[in-house]
Amino acid sequence: MTLPAAVEGDLPVTLAAVEAARAIVSAAVLRTPTLAAPRLSALTGANVYVKYENLQATASFKERGALVKLARLTPDEARRGVVAMSAGNHAQAVAHHGTRLGISTVIVMPETTPEVKVAATRAFGAQVVLYGETVADAFEEAERISRAQGRIFVHPYDDVDVIAGQGSVALEMIEDGPAFDAVLVPIGGGGLISGMAVAFAGLSPQTEVVGVETQLYPAMWSAMTGQARACGGPTLAEGIAVRDVGVITSQIVRRLVANVVLVDEPELERAVNALLMHQKTLAEGAGAAGLAALLTEPERFRGKTVGLVVSGGNIDPRMLAGILLRELERDERIVSFRLTILDRPGMLGRIATLLGKLGANILEVHHRRTFLDVPAKGTRLDLTVETRDHAHAEMIRTALEGEGLPVQRLGAGGADW
Template sequence: MTVTFDDILAARDRIAGQVDRTPVRYSRRLSQLTGAEVWVKFDNLHFTGSFKERGALNRLLQLTPDERKRGVVAASAGNHAQALAYHGARLGVPVTIVMPEGTPFVKADGTRAHGATVVIKGLDFTGSTEEAHRLRDEEGFVFVSAFDDTGIVTGQGVCALEFLEDAPDLEALIIPIGGGGLIAGCSVAAKAMKPDIRIFGVEAAMYPSFAARRRGEVAKCGGQTIAEGIAIKAVGDIPFAIADPLVEDVLV
């Protein structure tokens, strides 16, 4: 499976008017610290607080009428859950989210507040994903991965498209890697718009799955990290295949 720049342009048109175009601002402090001209895209200003909205909405809008009636299921305790729940409610698509045992109440309650059904199952993300797959098979839901899905990757690519339109002189992009959806989509968009741009990924030291996979190794992932949003034990197959040839280096 692959994602093209035309796919990302189509995603931009598909989600237009339903997701905010977030601002790009020059960071004086980061520029002073690094000795470079640093610009930041404020995706935390999305309604649910993260870039995940673009991918979630794009994927929901790709559903057939029958799939919309049946609804979607996902495994997530964070931003993907919130984004799917919020936009699913807006579009009238039933959303079921499976969260691991021990998920903070505020996250489960926040997802329910957006209209989703929340199921607490599994000791970790792997266990929750297994339960989500079971519900897909038994209830007929469409499973929507947080990152291992071309519709998600395509939607996330709109981030880089906007970024480079607003800051066309950028020489490099530094992008966090969890499951890989963001860096995959952004790499395709950025390289199409500016072939000489340099793309760097960043992973948490305790969860270096992309970097390890590049070396042909299986990463030993686990433990606490301040970067919990990218604490994913295994990068997705789809985003890795897309991003690996386009990413210059991964910083851990």
């Protein structure tokens, strides 16, 4: 089957190419499930299905395109080895399948790459070179190594074989899922959404393919709209923190992708938390971007059958721990507040007894006596307690103020009660 002539036109990747790549992918890459997500449906108002690419051996969809590229190297190219640039997932994919196929791999990663991804890449058998502060720095070094050592450069997204391999995600979703009204796909350089868009255009043209980027890195959004926005800043979704989209990918996206939703960091955090709490699945920030878009624009997708691609699950454990705690604070299941009290025996015990009677579990206590805005006979007491919900937190505040102890709420942006 081929795309309609009006669609296929002069696209650099065709449906036939995606279907041909699928034969290579199927031989060595897990066919991940596409499953209904009732709890996410209840949360968002859409009929949600999830494609679990975080279940791959390297916990990312990147295996698909990397394998196709490596499998199509000539014997001479395979002997010379490959070099790739990546902040993590592409690195692990190239390392894993390079080692499996007996191809030498060198991976250049920015020095700022999370250690969990560096360690995982080495564990898959690659030689890792840490270079520069940014992906652009690492890209330049990878190209230098390619020229100096004669290695084949495996581009993370702007390569027809890579794009065709990534398109196999869509082929599986079309076969395993319902008729989708829309699919939400994370965009970094655009390899995944390009391959998927080609497949959906040919086999399920009624499905709207929507991209998702972070507000901090709207590179493809800028390419599509012609409105230049600056890219930069720390983001939870470092896997899609790309300043420059591909030449090949942007051509396909402009033709076949409906539009791009931009999401903020709080929605990304909320999406990572929701996938873990509701689906019991681990997603990195980029992998949760599709759900973040549903949370950002719920009315647009309400009542529609929507497919989400959890594109990767390689998240730093420390970052995950921080997200879970922050979500507990947003839900007011952990509350921090400040009291200025008389510095005399029994005051802390009195407060602790009251909190115990109210069913609040004390997590942290800090006395601060030396601040100049605290009376000489007083002390500042910062308390963090575990609560049930907003109503419970309000009950605690009311009870403390009833004891003559004014309460200042901490956290939640520093807002007072």
